[in-house]
Amino acid sequence: xxxxxxxxxxxxxxxxxxxxxxxxxxxxxxxxxxxxxxxxxxxxxxxxxxxxxxxxxxxxxxxxxxxxxxxxxxxxxxxxxxxxxxxxxxxxxxxxxxxxxxxxxxxxxxxxxxxxxxxxxxxxxxxxxxxxxxxxxxxxxxxxxxxxxxxxxxxxxx
Amino acid sequence: xxxxxxxxxxxxxxxxxxxxxxxxxxxxxxxxxxxxxxxxxxxxxxxxxxxxxxxxxxxxxxxxxxxxxxxxxxxxxxxxxxxxxxxxxxxxxxxxxxxxxxxxxxxxxxxxxxxxxxxxxxxxxxxxxxxxxxxxxxxxxxxxxxxxxxxxxxxxxx
Amino acid sequence: xxxxxxxxxxxxxxxxxxxxxxxxxxxxxxxxxxxxxxxxxxxxxxxxxxxxxxxxxxxxxxxxxxxxxxxxxxxxxxxxxxxxxxxxxxxxxxxxxxxxxxxxxxxxxxxxxxxxxxxxxxxxxxxxxxxxxxxxxxxxxxxxxxxxxxxxxxxxxx
Amino acid sequence: xxxxxxxxxxxxxxxxxxxxxxxxxxxxxxxxxxxxxxxxxxxxxxxxxxxxxxxxxxxxxxxxxxxxxxxxxxxxxxxxxxxxxxxxxxxxxxxxxxxxxxxxxxxxxxxxxxxxxxxxxxxxxxxxxxxxxxxxxxxxxxxxxxxxxxxxxxxxxx
Numbered sequence: 001x002x003x004x005x006x007x008x009x010x011x012x013x014x015x016x017x018x019x020x021x022x023x024x025x026x027x028x029x030x031x032x033x034x035x036x037x038x039x040x041x042x043x044x045x046x047x048x049x050x051x052x053x054x055x056x057x058x059x060x061x062x063x064x065x066x067x068x069x070x071x072x073x074x075x076x077x078x079x080x081x082x083x084x085x086x087x088x089x090x091x092x093x094x095x096x097x098x099x100x101x102x103x104x105x106x107x108x109x110x111x112x113x114x115x116x117x118x119x120x121x122x123x124x125x126x127x128x129x130x131x132x133x134x135x136x137x138x139x140x141x142x143x144x145x146x147x148x149x150x151x152x153x154x155x156x157x158x
Numbered sequence: 159x160x161x162x163x164x165x166x167x168x169x170x171x172x173x174x175x176x177x178x179x180x181x182x183x184x185x186x187x188x189x190x191x192x193x194x195x196x197x198x199x200x201x202x203x204x205x206x207x208x209x210x211x212x213x214x215x216x217x218x219x220x221x222x223x224x225x226x227x228x229x230x231x232x233x234x235x236x237x238x239x240x241x242x243x244x245x246x247x248x249x250x251x252x253x254x255x256x257x258x259x260x261x262x263x264x265x266x267x268x269x270x271x272x273x274x275x276x277x278x279x280x281x282x283x284x285x286x287x288x289x290x291x292x293x294x295x296x297x298x299x300x301x302x303x304x305x306x307x308x309x310x311x312x313x314x315x316x
Numbered sequence: 317x318x319x320x321x322x323x324x325x326x327x328x329x330x331x332x333x334x335x336x337x338x339x340x341x342x343x344x345x346x347x348x349x350x351x352x353x354x355x356x357x358x359x360x361x362x363x364x365x366x367x368x369x370x371x372x373x374x375x376x377x378x379x380x381x382x383x384x385x386x387x388x389x390x391x392x393x394x395x396x397x398x399x400x401x402x403x404x405x406x407x408x409x410x411x412x413x414x415x416x417x418x419x420x421x422x423x424x425x426x427x428x429x430x431x432x433x434x435x436x437x438x439x440x441x442x443x444x445x446x447x448x449x450x451x452x453x454x455x456x457x458x459x460x461x462x463x464x465x466x467x468x469x470x471x472x473x474x
Numbered sequence: 475x476x477x478x479x480x481x482x483x484x485x486x487x488x489x490x491x492x493x494x495x496x497x498x499x500x501x502x503x504x505x506x507x508x509x510x511x512x513x514x515x516x517x518x519x520x521x522x523x524x525x526x527x528x529x530x531x532x533x534x535x536x537x538x539x540x541x542x543x544x545x546x547x548x549x550x551x552x553x554x555x556x557x558x559x560x561x562x563x564x565x566x567x568x569x570x571x572x573x574x575x576x577x578x579x580x581x582x583x584x585x586x587x588x589x590x591x592x593x594x595x596x597x598x599x600x601x602x603x604x605x606x607x608x609x610x611x612x613x614x615x616x617x618x619x620x621x622x623x624x625x626x627x628x629x630x631x632x
Contacts, residue, residue, distance in 0.1 A: 008547070040556065065556055071405065071572055073482070082514065082539055082556055085572040087405045089256075089387065090276050091249040095569075098247075098545055098559040110279035113293070114272040118248050121268035135271070135291055166389070198398065223398055229414055229563065231324070240356065240381055240398055243414040245563045247545065253411075256387055256401040405572075406592050407565040414563075426595035429609070430588045434564050437584035449609055451587070 010065070011151065012042040012100035014115040015049025015108045023107045026129055027052035028059075029144035030104050035062020037148065042100050044069065044092065045076045045083060049106045054079035067092050067099065090114065097122055102151045105131050105138075125154035168223070169309065170200040170258035172273040173207025173266045181265045184287055185210030186217075187302035188262050193220020195306065200258050202227065202250065203234045203241060207264045212237035225250050225257065248272065255280055260309045263289050263296075283312035326381070327467065328358040328416035330431040331365025331424045339423045342445055343368030344375075345460035346420050351378020353464065358416050360385065360408065361392045361399060365422045370395035383408050383415065406430065413438055418467045421447050421454075441470035484539070485625065486516040486574035488589040489523025489582045497581045500603055501526030502533075503618035504578050509536020511622065516574050518543065518566065519550045519557060523580045528553035541566050541573065564588065571596055576625045579605050579612075599628035 011034045015027060031041050031053035041057040043050035045066025054064040058079045066080035071087035086092040093111065097103070097118035102125040105112050113133060119126040120137040127139045127147045134140075139154070141147050169192045173185060189199050189211035199215040201208035203224025212222040216237045224238035229245035244250040251269060255261070255276035260283040263270050271291060277284040278295045285297045285305045292298075297312070299305050327350045331343060347357050347369035357373040359366035361382025370380040374395045382396035387403035402408040409427065413419070413434035418441040421428050429449060435442040436453045443455045443463045450456075455470070457463050485508045489501060505515050505527035515531040517524035519540025528538040532553045540554035545561035560566040567585060571577070571592035576599040579586050587607060593600040594611045601613045601621045608614075613628070615621050 063556070065558070067558065073573075082537070083573070084539070084541065084558055084569060086407075086569050087572045088249070088407055088569070089252065089403045090279065091246070091252040091402075091404055091407075093272075093276075094247065094249040094252070095558060095560050095562070098561045099547075099557070110275045110295070114251075114275035114279065117268045117272035117275060118251075121248065121272065133291065133293055137268070221398070223400070225400065231415075240379070241415070242381070242383065242400055242411060244411050245414045246411070246565055247561045249560075249562055249565075253400060253402050253404075256403045257389075257399070404565070405568065406595065407562070407568040409588075409592075410563065410565040410568070426591045426611070429591035430567075430595065433584045433587035433591060434567075437564065437588065449607065451607055453584070 009037075009039045009155075010042050010100050011039045012096050012103045012115070012119070013049065013053035013106065014044065014096065014103055014112050015106040016112060017046045017048040017050065019048040019052060019107065023049060023130065024052045026144055027106045028056035030106060030129070030147055031056030031062070031064075032060050033144055033148040035060045037152070040065055042067065042096060043080075044096060045080050047077060049108070051077035051079060053106075065099075067096050094118055097124070100124060102126070102155060104129065104147045104151060107131065125151050127151055127154075167195075167197045167313070168200050168258050169197045170254050170261045170273070170277070171207065171211035171264065172202065172254065172261055172270050173264040174270060175204045175206040175208065177206035177210060177265065181207060181288065182210045184302055185264045186214035188264060188287070188305055189214030189220070189222075190218050191302055191306040193218045195310070198223055200225065200254060202254060203238050205235060207266070209235035209237060211264075223257075225254050252276055255282070258282060260284070260313060262287065262305045262309060265289065283309050285309055325353075325355045325471075326358050326416050327355045328412050328419045328431070328435070329365065329369035329422065330360065330412065330419055330428050331422040332428060333362045333364040333366065335364040335368060335423065339365065339446065340368045342460055343422045344372035346422060346445070346463055347372025347378070348376050349460055349464040351376045353468070356381055358383065358412060359396075360412060361396050363393060365424070367393035367395060369422075381415075383412050410434055413440070416440060418442070418471060420445065420463045420467060423447065441467050443467055443470075483511075483513045483629070484516050484574050485513045486570050486577045486589070486593070487523065487527035487580065488518065488570065488577055488586050489580040490586060491520045491522040491524065493522035493526060493581065497523060497604065498526045500618055501580045502530035504580060504603070504621055505530030505536070506534050507618055507622040509534045511626070514539055516541065516570060518570060519554050521551060523582070525551035525553060527580075539573075541570050568592055571598070574598060576600070576629060578603065578621045578625060581605065599625050601625055601628075
């Protein structure tokens with residue numbers, strides 16, 4: 001039973017394609033903590049926070065899914081195990097929100113905000129670390145382990 | 159020259175599918191003011207703010223374009239002149255943001271927020287009336303005429 | 317009653333972005349005949365057959381809707397009145413098929429074939445002029461007036 | 475080198491959501507043969523040919539990716555390891571064509587035809603078993619092993 005639900009848990013980690021070292025490290029930790037729980041880590045497949053989260057997950061043997069905006073699989077960062085090539089630009093943000101059971105945003109810019117908004121629209125747990133906006137429904141936390149534990153708690157409460 | 163640029167100006171009016179009478183009236187005014195300037199009014203095609211903006215535009219002979227999330231043209235409100243049937247749910251928000259030259263949000267919920275975010279991502283003028291979030295880049299104003307004049311000014315400045 | 321149904325009839329004219337003079341002329345005629353019946357002419361918005369059909373419609377005062385694959389409205393041919401910017405590449409073919417009440421293909425290549433297939437999938441009348449494939453369900457005719465009359469007959473039969 | 479290219483090879487197996495026992499068995503074999511070569515098997519994630527191909531791949535330990543048209547991960551057949559929830563209906567066919575390096579169609583109806591057409595549009599090898607259409611560019615073969623070998627040969631020739 002446990003293994004089935006673990007198999008089916010997808011965590012989207014969203015954030016900007018550019019990340020400061022600090023933000024990058026945080027996203028690595030989010031990816032690692034998610035993968036240690038057996039969760040599939042879903043990202044937009046590019047650099048920055050997307051790369052960091054996939055790197056963290058891969059380092060502990062996790063499975064990483066990248067949903068790319070462009071038409072070329074080669075855009076995927078090297079930590080993406082499974083790459084989906086949408087060639088749909090920002091419309092792929094909607095696919096990320098639909099595919100995920102929960103979302104953790106790390107820092108982020110406008111693309112990230114659109115994913116947060118769609119996650120909340122779809123009534124999924126959305127947790128932010130260092131997210132620069134105050135959005136009702138977005139649960140803001142301080143650091144990666146707290147983010148993952150908050151997601152876990154919110155999913156159990158569903 | 160004027161008529162060409164007028165022909166090519168598309169204003170997206172975004173907001174929730176449910177609107178209080180107050181919000182509805184504001185959206186009617188936004189649509190009307192836009193249409194009086196010869197702008198095409200683009201919306202998500204459904205009820206609430208989307209309907210109100212299209213109603214306001216139609217009442218003064220404006221052209222209204224509805225980009226529907228579902229698979230049935232019959233979902234369009236009666237003020238939509240041209241209906242595009244995407245059958246893509248929230249991914250249609252990205253089409254609205256790409257199609258528009260500028261966005262005016264009236265009140266709004268999470269779907270609206272995703273459209274604001276995508277508009278800002280695409281570096282388009284985004285103006286909000288009664289929008290419940292404080293997002294850097296979103297220019298918040300008090301009422302419809304101010305919204306339209308702000309959009310005009312921002313477009314001229316581009 | 318008549319005017320309402322006319323208002324709501326959308327004909328997609330699909331075909332390649334390159335057209336021989338012969339094929340171009342046929343697509344002009346399809347667009348013109350459709351517009352003379354008050355139908356909105358929907359295309360992919362680019363050159364070739366898409367341009368020709370919009371040109372034919374515009375020459376008799378028809379309304380033309382272009383659903384563009386790229387992210388730039390400037391890609392639209394000059395006969396497009398209303399341009400929808402999807403930035404979704406071939407996924408926009410699905411939007412064309414959903415938006416149209418019927419499809420006329422003129423000649424065509426693989427993109428056209430995908431639109432024919434989706435139109436048939438959605439159980440819409442699909443008529444081809446000079447289409448190079450023999451697909452069950454695709455009604456092949458010789459020339460533009462026959463195409464439009466066939467579409468009319470099939471729509472009435474629905 | 476070999477392992478890298480194997481890791482990156484995605485084969486889409488496309489076909490109808492209903493399959494006769496004969497067609498089902500063929501699709502199982504296509505999935506199995508692909509997985510035995512280390513290829514990721516991509517499908518639309520539903521029943522019929524999509525289920526059969528994923529089943530065949532899973533039975534030999536292959537990795538299966540399902541790109542779902544609806545909004546519910548529960549629509550995926552039980553042999554899908556990674557499910558992408560697009561909520562985009564037939565527009566997801568374009569994602570399948572972009573994600574795949576090559577396509578094998580088994581039998582098929584109109585949705586399948588749209589995927590064949592998009593694969594050919596994108597200049598990818600497209601091989602059909604029992605496909606009911608004669609499309610230039612579609613390489614028709616008799617049985618699963620021949621299909622996989624034909625794809626291999628075409629990919630090497632690229």
